[in-house]
Amino acid sequence: xxxxxxxxxxxxxxxxxxxxxxxxxxxxxxxxxxxxxxxxxxxxxxxxxxxxxxxxxxxxxxxxxxxxxxxxxxxxxxxxxxxxxxxxxxxxxxxxxxxxxxxxxxxxxxxxxxxxxxxxxxxxxxxxxxxxxxxxxxxxxxxxxxxxxxxxxxxxxxxxxxxxxxxxxxxxxxxxxxxxxxxxxxxxxxxxxxxxxxxxxxxxxxxxxxxxxxxxxxxxxxxxxxxxxxxxxxxxxxxxxxxxxxxxxxxxxx
Numbered sequence: 001x002x003x004x005x006x007x008x009x010x011x012x013x014x015x016x017x018x019x020x021x022x023x024x025x026x027x028x029x030x031x032x033x034x035x036x037x038x039x040x041x042x043x044x045x046x047x048x049x050x051x052x053x054x055x056x057x058x059x060x061x062x063x064x065x066x067x068x069x070x071x072x073x074x075x076x077x078x079x080x081x082x083x084x085x086x087x088x089x090x091x092x093x094x095x096x097x098x099x100x101x102x103x104x105x106x107x108x109x110x111x112x113x114x115x116x117x118x119x120x121x122x123x124x125x126x127x128x129x130x131x132x133x134x135x136x137x138x139x140x141x142x143x144x145x146x147x148x149x150x151x152x153x154x155x156x157x158x159x160x161x162x163x164x165x166x167x168x169x170x171x172x173x174x175x176x177x178x179x180x181x182x183x184x185x186x187x188x189x190x191x192x193x194x195x196x197x198x199x200x201x202x203x204x205x206x207x208x209x210x211x212x213x214x215x216x217x218x219x220x221x222x223x224x225x226x227x228x229x230x231x232x233x234x235x236x237x238x239x240x241x242x243x244x245x246x247x248x249x250x251x252x253x254x
Contacts, residue, residue: 002103002125004167006206007040009033012171013059014208016129017046020101025049027100029120029129030169031063038070050100053077054131055117056084060169080116092118110157112150113140119157127165128212130157135168136210137193138176139221141252147245151224154244158222162213173197173207179254183220183247184229190218220247 003019009032016029017040027050028037041048048071053061055078064075064087076098079091092098094109108119110133121128132140134157142150157166177194184190193214197207215222223229224243230236235243
């Protein structure tokens with residue numbers, strides 16, 4: 001059993017607490033803002049035992065030291081980003097498995113946004129915390145990696161079971177939706193989802209989480225093999241990674 005609390009941080013970040021009721025172990029996925037994390041812990045009566053960093057950017061690791069000082073928690077993060085993450089106690093790589101109480105988490109290399117970006121996947125609960133690699137209808141900017149690396153990372157996430165619930169780190173959905181329609185305008189499922197998202201945001205509700213199944217159907221960054229998208233981009237004979245790179249290039253200047 002796993003309990004997950006989602007809450008807003010900063011201007012458009014989401015924070016997550018993951019709790020194992022059996023042992024009492026509780027992890028925060030990244031540390032975007034300390035006060036909302038502490039408030040959620042207090043509201044639920046949980047004690048923070050772990051910080052799980054996905055990558056080194058300040059809105060994901062900036063609260064590490066303050067939370068460690070206040071709680072004595074253990075900080076786990078990606079080895080390839082370790083030089084830029086404060087307070088790390090343990091580093092992990094692709095293929096490793098860690099335990100937060102009884103919760104088993106597989107470490108996935110999803111580099112591209114940063115070289116060492118990782119995701120935390122719990123197969124037993126069908127959930128994945130993906131940081132800034134995959135968003136609803138979008139993906140992260142490629143700051144340190146390459147298009148090939150990011151495409152490999154997105155392909156790895158897309159290969160997870162369809163029912164996997166995806167917790168990403170930002171509320172970027174409506175902006176992503178506007179761009180997605182320029183790439184995949186005839187996708188009826190995409191248009192239906194956008195209507196749903198607009199209604200959610202009007203009511204002040206989050207569009208996150210999503211699922212792997214939904215993103216496979218509607219996220220243009222996972223759909224480089226789609227014939228309609230390829231035709232629209234005049235790239236019918238291109239490799240998937242080349243199509244993805246073109247979509248990412250267009251989004252960067254959108």
